[in-house]
Amino acid sequence: MQQVERFKYDDGIVRKFTIATLAWALVAFLAGIYIAFEMAYYKLNFGVPYITFGRLRPLHTNAAVFAFAGNAIFAGIYYSMQRVLKTRLFSDKISKFHFWGWQLIIVSAALTLPFGFTQGKEYAELEWPIDIAITVVWVAFGYNMIRTILQRRVKHIYVAVWFYIATFVTVAVLHVVNSLSIPFSLIKSYPVYAGVSDALVQWWYGHNAVAFFLTTPFLGLMYYFIPKSVNRPVYSYRLSVVHFWTLVFIYIWAGPHHLLNTAVPDWAQTVGMAFSVMLWIPSWGGMINGLLTIRGAWDKVRTEPVVKFLAVATIFYGMATFEGPLLAIKSVSEIGHYTDWIIAHVHSGALGWNGFLSFGMIYYLVPKLWNTELYSKRLANVHFWVGTLGILLYLIAIYTAGITQGLMLREVSDAGRLAYPDFVSSVTRIIPLYWIRGVGGLCYLGGFIVMLYNVRMTVKLAAKNPGDTEDEAVPYQAKESTADPHGGFSHRILEAAPMVLTVLVVVAIGTGSLISLAPMFASSSIVEANYKAQMLKPYTALELAGRDIYVREGCYTCHSQMIRKTVSDVLRFGNPSTIEESVFDRPFQWGSRRIGPDLARVGSKYPDLWHYRHMMNPQEVVNGSIMPSYGWLFKDKIDYAILNKKLDVMKSLGVPYSENDVETAEDRARSDAAKIAEGLRADGAQVKDDSEILALISYLQRLGGAK
Amino acid sequence: MIRDVLSQLHWSTLPIVSMLLFASVFVGAVIWVYRKNSKAIYEEASLLPLDRPTVKGGHHE
CATH class of the missing domain: 1.10.760.10 (Cytochrome c-like domain)
Incomplete structure (x- = not known):
């Protein structure tokens, strides 16, 4: 009565993105370690402008976020999406275009940033021609994804895919709005926003780039790869649904917490602060959901490197999202802002959450994609421990540095004077910690190199031309005519309808965006009048x-x-x-x-x-x-x-x-x-x-x- | 014109509006996931990543 269809998943594209992830991770880590040592020993730029901290730091952040994490996301999304939707990706050609386009963008970033072609906005440094290329490739990715969803063979869209949809939609909006600029040369431009407007748009973007590029896609991956690795369904699917909607709705509001105690209107700061604190709810809901999925399989944390990496990544997600709202409280921000505390916060997310989740995912993917076993579990365990040691060294050093500097700079004596009037004294105090941070980075890199070797050997020992995985499924349209025992109308209108879901995501992020950017529209006329008066x-x-x-x-x-x-x-x-x-x-x-x-x-x-x-x-x-x-x-x-x-x-x-x-x-x-x-x-x-x-x-x- | 209107608004009420909005989204989401019949749907959905036959009306029959 039901026709079983056989089809093949596109594994080639996942292999490509996996290899690209590993290659760019190396670049991101090397750049990070280099600038870390430049802070410990300033002469390390050797007088060369191209490798000076101010130019190399954007290269490091862009490589880490868009090259390493970006390729990891695409690999994981393309792998998991095909499998939970029981279909091959919509178009092999678009997938390839997406892959090569993205690599080209990364290469052009690497070729422009060291030469000082930058928009001067964090994580949005790339200049207008590259911004246009990003838009085109991103839309290709989104189109490919949506069409894949539309041709799925299962009715329900698994929650991981919702996170992917939210990622696509929101990043597209953020990128386009924040990058609007008017060129004055073939490669340089001025942004259309100025001053406080630019600040609000930039941190609306900056915060949500972290939210929708480094959080939602990785949460989607978590919801797929943790159940896979322990062969258990997610602890509570209901919780994941609540997690999704509250996270998507709240995240977008929190941007102004990057601008606490500044010239931004107070009420906007308060909204940013309040919504950041509220983020505790969905973030921890998701984290607990991820960890409890491993319930009954805790022994695997000991024996399986994949589970080890995924579990620790989820714990780091919990820690980073506990700390984030804390730092978003005005009085804590007063100490933490402008110091290494923020750098430590970011790296507990980047190294622990994004890094370890990607590593766990790759240890899971490589044997599947090349039809073999991992070359050495032992080496993967070595990677885990050396990497963890690296993170701990990094974090201990940089948290200490940040809090030390924050406290020194705000220390006021009883006489009402600054206890450390020379700014530089707060810098020289923490330089030893910069050395330790550098060593922590080297450990993290060391673990990663062990991984490279492990992956290399795995692929080398595998059969050549691994090909595509075959699967079979019954298209759900065929079942529509038969009476469906559950999932009536209400289900169809939301959780099985990608377009409605997408529209709701747009509404959710749109609401927060409009309100958090409102002061920008409101203040511009006041500001104009004021500066004319002055x-x-x-x-x-x-x-x-x-x-x-x-x-x-x-x-x-x-x-x-x-x-x-x-x-x-x-x-x-x-x-x-x-x-x-x-x-x-x-x-x-x-x-x-x-x-x-x-x-x-x-x-x-x-x-x-x-x-x-x-x-x-x-x-x-x-x-x-x-x-x-x-x-x-x-x-x-x-x-x-x-x-x-x-x-x-x-x-x-x-x-x-x-x-x-x-x-x-x-x-x-x-x-x-x-x-x-x-x-x-x-x-x-x-x-x-x-x-x-x-x-x-x-x-x-x-x-x-x-x- | 729009600018002038916006600059006259009482922005201080916005945080409260925002708070109410969030509360309704949160409560709405919770009510939504506990709607009738949702248990079976979610049970089936949660098995999607796993390679086992689904509970009822599954894909591998």
Whole structure:
């Protein structure tokens, strides 16, 4: 009565993504370890701009998030989705396009970031041509996925696939909205948002990139691979449904917790904080659900490396999502924000949750995909323990560093003065911990290299041309005519209808997005009126050129430009930053980490010559500084010719430049630079009239004195 | 125009609206998963990743 259909899964594409995961993981880990040691020993850039911390850090984060985790997600999604839906992927061609397109994007990221082509927004650094490519490839992935869902042979869409759908939809929205920019050259652009708007959009994106690129897809993978590895259904399917809807609904609201105590409107901060705390509920619901799935099979945690990795990954998910809401509380954020505490938080998620889940998944996948047994369980166990040791060393060192620095910077004596007025003293104190962190990273890498060997041997010993797995199923359409004992109308309208589900996801994320971005729409008119009243002037052409150099060098990876409304921040850096002060900032450069001091009011604090010497040799003016020398800024020339175009684009974005400002941009910049150069020469410094350092000094001197 | 309207709104009520929204989503989701007949559906669904014959009306008959 029912026709059984035989079909083959596309295992080739999963093999490709698995190999790519391993290859890019190596790149991400190496880059991470390198910049970790650069922080311990600043001379490690050897004076080469391309491998200086500010340029290499975005490469590390992009490689870790989009290359390593990205390929792992795609491998896992394509493997599990076909199997729970009982169908081959919709189109082999689109799958291949997706694969090669994504690798091309990663390669172009690796070829642009070291050269300073960056939008200056964290995890969204890639410039506009690459952003367009990401959009195209992402849509191809989504199309392939949705069409695969539509041709499934089972009625119910397993909960893992819901998480994949939410991932696709939300990342698409986040990426497009946050990356909107107007190009001024073939590779560079200015964002359409400025200042506080840019900050709100960026952290709405940044937070939810973590949520929907590093959390929801991995939760989907957890809901598939943990039941698979212990051969038991998920502990509570009901809980997974509640987990899904509450997580998808709440996550999107929490972005402003990255901007606590800043110039962002207070109520927006409160919403961000409240929703972050609420995230405890779904996160822990999911974590407990994952762990309890292993119930009755705990012995496998001891014997099976796959289960070991998956269980520990889930525990790290629990820890990171316990800590996240904590850090989102204003008073905790006051200590943790801008310090290594956040870096530690991120790495407990990245190394523990994303890393270990990917490793567990790959140990599961490789033998299946190549039709063989894992070469050595023993080596996989070695990987597990060395990797765990690496994470522990990393976390212990960096939590200590973060809390130490946070406490030192906020310590105020009874006399009402800063206990550690020199910022650098809080940096030199934690340098030994940076060395330990580096060693932790090396352990993590060491474990990973053992894995590479193990996978290599597994594949080598397997039969050549593994081919595709065969399966059989009865298409569910055929069963529709027969009476269905359960799952009536209500079921069909939601959990078996991908389109309705997708629309509901859009509604869920849309609601939170609109409200959390509302202050941006609301404040822009107020801000505009205010800055006009205060007669704030936009950047001069030379200042803008300098600002672009600041962005290019990734200064924001170590310096914030946002003095918070906290006692110690005000004592140390001056009055709290206002919304108006960054109204011309495209992109905003508030930063997220202070490895050096805040620069929001550094203008006119030091003479030009101080900046000149500081950029040439930071240790000469700041004893104990870990900033590298930026020698190339003295040799490289300012691109004067493009300034007219730059101002023109800014003008089109609403910056109040006159026609005359745009037309004379180049000439004015030249004469401004000549003046600074003259002053420097009078003080005995050697500098040419078109040296980039002049533009940077011009910009730095303007900071905080925008009138 | 829209900007002016927005800038006049009382944003302070939004957190409360948000809170209520969330509460209703949460309660709604819980009610939804306990709806009639859901137990059988979820039991079947939870077995989807596993290679065993499903409970009733399964795919491997």
